[in-house]
């Protein structure tokens with residue numbers, strides 16, 4: 001019998017470089033994703049070691065935009081089990097399904113999607129699992145959560161996307177999605193079973209379609225340790241970036257912060273989640289809640305949202321305008337001329353909706369307009385960075401949901417921000433886990449945003465960035481976790497009395513010490529992979 005052996009001149013130190021060479025030799029982003037996924041399966045320590053050193057290059061592959069391609073094609077590229085599928089056919093014995101997970105006692109954080117609205121790509125059914133895997137990779141790399149403490153879950157409830165039902169390789173149950181009563185009963189059993197099987201788990205709801213996103217957050221946030229990333233995580237990350245953007249914009253035009261006016265293009269779970277969080281930008285600037293609400297306008301596929309519109313969905317009512325009585329305003333440039341916003345935020349999934357005319361209208365109103373095209377993935381972004389810079393003559397204050405490369409214009413280099421909840425959820429999760437908080441409160445989400453806004457270092461401030469650079473994500477997550485823990489303590493939601501005894505500097509050190517590091521150096525020293 002032959003024994004498999006390493007080649008005689010094999011060196012672990014070279015192998016790290018070899019992996020990067022193999023990765024970079026692939027031309028297609030989805031192939032890079034498949035390669036990295038394979039590497040994680042063969043040697044997860046090496047995978048995370050490489051990820052930590054190459055965040056800027058690898059995050060766009062493991063996360064948006066490429067994770068979107070991975071989801072769309074998951075039934076075809078599937079290679080190995082890497083998470084839990086909980087099927088509607090498991091109803092009645094969901095507890096047994098969850099109990100099959102190998103690391104139950106170590107489990108601390110689950111990302112749960114039902115695949116019904118993956119990024120802006122719609123209902124992908126059971127193909128949604130990679131979004132949970134990708135988010136958890138960011139928990140591991142960004143907040144040092146131990147890989148064995150993470151639980152990626154996709155609820156396999158069927159899909160209303162016919163092409164998947166017709167696909168012979170589709171990996172999910174072949175049925176339409178359940179109606180509200182059947183879905184509610186499934187969620188009830190699932191959440192109770194999660195509590196029974198994983199007593200110490202923080203649950204992140206991800207990419208549920210908008211009505212269910214609001215419904216299950218409202219229903220479960222006081223019963224379980226749960227938050228919704230698309231509503232609260234996005235709200236928090238955009239509040240953090242907006243604080244910095246508004247300061248830059250106000251400094252350029254001498255505008256008091258409370259005079260900003262924000263126009264939301266897109267009023268789904270993300271749009272309304274962000275709009276509600278941004279109320280606190282105005283209340284922090286001295287306005288009352290009611291005055292703050294008046295500084296925010298929302299637009300959906302039917303135009304400016306007004307209170308007199310018939311059949312308005314519940315989540316759109318809060319920001320519906322009562323002060324506009326003219327004919328329905330449906331054209332974005334007309335809406336901008338009417339509202340005169342200082343900031344335009346896109347969460348609409350409408351590619352290129354922010355046209356040259358739109359950007360010029362914003363530039364005509366503001367010396368430094370704030371324009372955040374936040375829809376994911378890149379193919380659904382409302383505005384490309386190079387267009388934004390060109391059409392605003394370099395004046396735009398810009399952050400997008402998915403990453404863009406820096407651009408040059410008029411002999412100057414410009415660096416975009418990435419307004420993505422990836423800056424927030426790792427820190428919220430870490431802070432919640434360490435404080436053993438029973439719930440994730442609005443206060444914890446708001447303090448996470450403030451910590452993110454204050455996290456820019458001198459170099460980032462000098463470069464007029466609105467978000468810190470990704471390479472510093474662990475430092476950022478530690479700062480956010482500290483703020484989240486302190487707020488949990490203030491609200492008496494925590495269950496870790498020891499952390500209360502520590503001054504901030506010591507608590508910050510403890511958070512950093514708790515962060516998992518891939519033990520590659522040790523395996524390197526042992527001469528094995």
Ligand SMILES: NC(=O)C1=CN([C@@H]2O[C@H](COP(=O)(O)OP(=O)(O)OC[C@H]3O[C@@H](n4cnc5c(N)ncnc54)[C@H](O)[C@@H]3O)[C@@H](O)[C@H]2O)C=CC1
Pocket residue numbers: 117118119120121209210229230234237265266267268269270271299300301302303347348349350374375376377380400401402419420421422
């Ligand atoms: N940057 C980030 O961190 C995040 C970005 N997102 C992105 O936000 C986008 C929206 O997500 P959800 O709110 O959950 O989806 P959704 O489908 O519930 O909301 C989309 C909204 O856009 C509106 N819309 C669609 N077509 C429009 C048009 N032609 N004109 C004006 N409005 C239009 C719809 O009426 C709806 O209000 C997705 O692309 C998602 O990837 C979501 C969460 C986080």
Ligand SMILES: CC(=O)C(=O)O
Pocket residue numbers: 064118119120207229230375376401420421422
């Ligand atoms: C980033 C994210 O959570 C989304 O696009 O849904």
Ligand SMILES: [Mg+2]
Pocket residue numbers: 119206207229230
């Ligand atoms: Mg999401």
